[in-house]
Amino acid sequence: MDNLPDEMSDHQNTAVLAYPVPPNSQSLYQLALYPITLKFQDVVYKVKLEEKGLCWGTWSSREKTILNGITGMVSPGEILAMLGPSGSGKTTLLTALGGRLNGKLSGKVTYNTQPFSGTIKRRTGFVAQDDVLYPHLTVVETLLFTALLRLPNSLTRDDKVQHVERVISELGLSRCRNSMIGGPLFRGISGGEKKRVSIGQEMLINPSLLLLDEPTSGLDSTTAQRILNTVKRLACGGRTVVTTIHQPSSRLYHMFDKVILLSEGCPIYYGSASSALEYFSTIGFSTSMTVNPADLLLDLANGIAPDSKQPIEQSENMEQEQKLVRKALFSAYDKNISTRLKAELCSVDGSNYNSKGYDTKPEQWCTSWWHQFKVLLQRGLRERRYEAFNRLRIFQVLSVAVLGGLLWWHTPTSHIEDRIALLFFFSVFWGFYPLYNAVFTFPQERRMLIKERSAGMYRLSSYFLARTVGDLPLELGLPTAFVFIIYWMGGLKPNPVTFILSLLVVLYSVLVSQSLGLAIGAILMDIKQATTLASVTTLVFLIAGGYYIQRIPPFIIWLKFLSYSYYCYKLLLGVQYKEDDYYECSKGVLCRVGDFPAVKSMGLNHLWVDVAIMALMLVGYRLVAYIALHRVQFR
Template sequence: MAPSEQTSNETDGVCHVADGGGDPLRRLTQSGASSPLGLALCPVTLKFEDVGYKVKLAQGECLPTRKLIVEKTILTGLTGIVSPGEILAMLGPSGSGKTTLLTALGGRLPGKHSGFVTYNNHPFSSSMKRRIGFVTQDDVLYAHLTVSETLTFAALLRLPDSITRAKKLEQAEHVLNQLGLSKCKNTIIGGPLLRGVSGGERKRVSIGQEMLVNPSLLLLDEPTSGLDSTTAMKILTMVKGLAKGGRTVVTTIHQPSSRLYHMFDKVVVLSEGAPIYHGQASVAMGYFAAVGFSTPVAMNPADFLLDLANGIPPSKIDSEDQGEGNSLEEQDPKLVHQLLISAYNENISPRLKAELRSTPSTPNQYSVACRSRVEEEWGTSWWEQVRVLLKRGLKERKHEAFSGLRIFQVTTVSILSGLLWWHSTISHIQDQIGLLFFYSIFWGFFPLFHAVFAFPQERAILMKEQRTSSYYRLSSYFTARTLGDLPTELALPTLFVLLSYFTGGLKPTFTNFTLTLLVILLNVLVSQGLGLALGAVLMDVKKGTTLASVITLVFLLAGGYYVQRVPSFIAWLKYVSFSYYCYKLLLGVQYGEGDVYGCGTGLCRVVDLPAVANVGVGNKGRDVGALVVMMVGYRLIAYAALRRLKVR
């Protein structure tokens, strides 16, 4: 081959391959890898040898304060090889280790595994991570975004800054057309309670998100789960076409039909975490017949393999139907399992390891070209990530933040408040103070309980996009989330104050109204920050709402309205209560040293009223500072908790 035909270069972490001439691998790569970006695939040969994985589990009570830790083997002795253009399917019953092995091959397995996994004879690295497309079994997508918006935002986040925005949008459109999603491009994704695209279309969108970066290695976990046979066939036909474009494809699948089975190039059959077969899908039946497990009737090869993986040979099923006795080997699944493992170790394992060592990887120029620059850990800049995430977040959350139910709830409460405190005057000082305290508790606890749900509901999205696929930095996500919450969280309290302030008889001046609104908005941000912190630390809605209820009750009692003579040993609680500071600031905004009200002896100063004097109306700057510290501090706690969040 001429030197000019062997050259390859890399721009922005994507390899550009020169004309392949007579190289069949290059022709395969270029035939199905074209895109509007003009980028070709970097083929990857995946090899894994003696992969094993164990986890430690707590089991039973050993001592009153300690549990017995046992080690459970999930995978053992897995070896295999997959070349560009091939589909390797992992078959096995539930719990056999298929997803664990797939996760290990994608470099996403928590902890360490034994054995070796290489990509073009190189270990897993951050540059290789950007060339792996991983499609999980559950489609983790935003329900209110359309198909087109989902792929567009993913393209803007994942493709490098050196590619223009127009080209990124063109790439998203190209993938959308390639996966046959044009007809539903403007349909929302939908969810359990929201009608959207079909299950097959949702799965194609998940695959499309990975196809945007033109991955060299595509890993799919149960891509046909929950789909009818026709839709499953369409999905796998599409995957077959992607493999023919030069990609290396590995998929787990539970119980494929015979039509699906014959589309696989290679098959790995797992039984209790151990391999019982690895080889061409078309010769699997012949291999098992050769080792003494044959079926006298025609049947789906996948069903046959799954029966064996469960320790149930076809001869046992036939004899049971005929009422005949069985040998011990046929009756005991453990003995069947041992026989299959022994046959694998004797007939397949030596040949497979020899093939692993003798089969060359893709040519060296590919492996060199496929190494992205180390500094390109993220697809785009921090500011661009914030901008895209902010726009996406506003599109998704506006349906919930400004839902008719929430607007009705806030509007109803504000109108009712205005009617209950209709034109109250300073002569009804106790009523006015009650209205101000109601402001502090309602707009302290309403946003808190709403914010507790934020991160637990987005955990799956965050794990997929930020931790496993590196769409964006965590700081970008958190900043965009914080900024995106401002218009959605501050609009409703503004509406509330507008509807209830003047009808409630509070001081009708622009200054007093503005200061009251600003205090309530600051209180909302503090309360929301506490809710975000609780949600991020606990990552459990039930636990979060329970703890939030306890905290709100404590803050309510320590707020200075219900209990005015608090014992000294517990008086410190008011200094950690944002309700206390908000209530104190609202009193300071409404009442000054010269304000008086009618009392039994004539006129009394408002600041001398026990309910006001106990809280005080001075030191407003200190109170604002305390709320600002809480607002920032709670969000820092939430961010730190998200950084420690583990993939599960």
């Protein structure tokens, strides 16, 4: 959906309307659609596998064929089900049909004889097997934010709200509309309701092509039946529906119009769901028992012949028997189905669907950058109202501030060592605490980011800025409270200007530290690896921060110039002291601050240079994080 167009102005013909009509008119299942006939021919997909050799840790690579020559067609109003055992290539084929597959894909996939394009992407709904939803949002909030991001500016907010209400009503979600989605740590709506919310997110754009990956996975038979009834009604409204399904009941199986049966990436049946048993019976794989057709098909896909053949359990070589069964099925498919199917595809040229509905203009976004930013910021704040502003984190910071204030309680001016240690504690605590929090930001949202960016819901820049700005209230509020407490309890220079400058330096360091954490998390996109790298980095910055080691050997002195803790510590010293200030170094004796070894090693000159260097770090780290997010595979 990279560029949902302004359908209300670009396509006046209601026959190709892809967005909701005014409220109180048609049912969701009856909205006018742009019909899409999906055809795929000789689809082949290969991946490279890296294998470790036996000697000296050598690596070799080989190609594995995931999909091998799959052909088929599905028309508006039909449901095509992909069946097969785990690892047979169902999800890979579905992803390929949705234009989301990276890698070596060959063959021909067309949509009304056209290749995949931005227009097709805008009219395609893709429901993944796993329900990727924000746990702290309610059902209505989840759908409303999706509508605000995916529906064009030509619709008013009231139109979008009423369309959301229509989707909630049609999908039977009214009872749980104000319930939170829920997650692993707290209970929310049921699995079937989550699946319907995921389907509802795609139905908001009124897609012409709907792709569903295992929509009944993990659901009881009654809930699965309800989900498939919903999908069937959507198909009857003129949509083209393709779904993968692992082991459907007989009730679910008979709701499908067409079936593709896959075995080890190869097709062994394509055709009407109701004719599958008859076909396998004609090639010698019939059964005398009344069975669920899906069970028989899955047995055959696994190379297990029905009871009319010799039972595999009695075979001396079960694996060899399975290979023979699969070989017979592959041969029968090539002989009885493949040639006829290709001829059928050639005869259906898609001429019934006018290709003028496709726009060839450069892709544009359906909403403005500013609109995306506002919606994403509002959604982020709504989602994190429970996780970010939690009492434990506030207690953690305030308790450290109070404890530190008690330890440094009204430190005398003569104890310059303790005062300098307090300033270094400022730079260390607020150099590392924000970094560790920021490291989790993007790895935790990786699945959501991939899902929403694959659907073209928003620009990466609007997401990046909204995500980072949304964290600022807490990221800056806690250090402000911390400094307020410990600064005055510690007895530092009681000058309002000095206090404000010290607070600004700490907040500046927080932003730089957060930037580095965002960069580390975005580059690695793995929480364990990111926290490990963050630990090593903070340890190096702590040692080279200018407090513990005052005379670093010349060959490694460059490390301290990479440490933002070093610059924060130096700026705090510069705000608190001047080189010509004096302190009581012994009873009745005054010494110059600039001559104190710890201050002399740091130097209190050229502070604006340190401010500029931290500014470069602030911008540079965030730019690195933004670029790293571009490397995430969104399709």
